Amino acid sequence: MTAARRDNWDSSLYDDQHSFVWRAGADLVDLLHPEPGERILDLGCGTGHLTAKIAENGARVTGLDSSPSMIAQARQNFPGLHFTLADARDFRSDETFDAVFSNAALHWIHDAEAVVRCVASVLKSGGRLVLEMGARGNIRRIRQVIESVFAEAGRAPNCPWFFPSVAEYSTLLEKHGFDVRTAQTFDRWTKLEHPGRGLREWIEMFAGSYFEGIPNGDRHVLIGHIEERLRPELYVDGAWFADYRRLRIEAVNSVEGKPAVSELRTS
């Protein structure tokens, strides 16, 4: 099984079987609206596909990720771009950025405050943060079924994710001097690749921490039970879906957390 621990990603499998993650994040780049020459940090960049999309218009992008495998694959995919191996909870930069972007990465990091502190420290005053991550209620049915199958098997669940509410993440950002401009959650049921084995592959890629230390045969059986229970709800017209619910936020780094004078005049 492919381990899905935060620092142990299988980048080839990610690119081969789970490209829906960055494809679904493409319109987040539109929200970022990168301008030529802007310095932008892509936090948790994975194999670099959205980093490359950000760079298309001439922005100067750095992709940052804590997984050596993801960074190696990103460098191979996009040799002309700059990627750095670092932890989003603890990184420094000599330069400041016009914007920080992050897709589908921050829900892997439980110490959200450490991330926000780092982001605030590398963003210019007035710089923007544009992020998407799993929201509270993300993959609710998948998690419920994994956890009930584990409980019935007498095993403790080891959930790898942090899915905050709008209020929780916005409050954290405000505490660190951000002005939250837009924040929304929305459901985005996502069709998984490979019709028959899509859910199994998703679990193996992303929910691996639940199965750490469990022998292969037992894992196979547990995943079979999970598939069986979820099939009536998440297998639709010959394809598996994940019951995603996303959180999108646009925020501006403002030391005082106050609107600019020009905004006061127009309001």
Ligand SMILES: C[S@@+](CC[C@H](N)C(=O)[O-])C[C@H]1O[C@@H](n2cnc3c(N)ncnc32)[C@H](O)[C@@H]1O
């Ligand atoms: C699902 S992938 C998303 C990758 C990319 N943003 C995309 O849209 O394809 C999640 C990424 O978050 C990274 N990640 C998880 N924890 C991290 C941390 N503490 N610091 C930096 N990156 C982290 C993982 O290594 C992985 O590459």
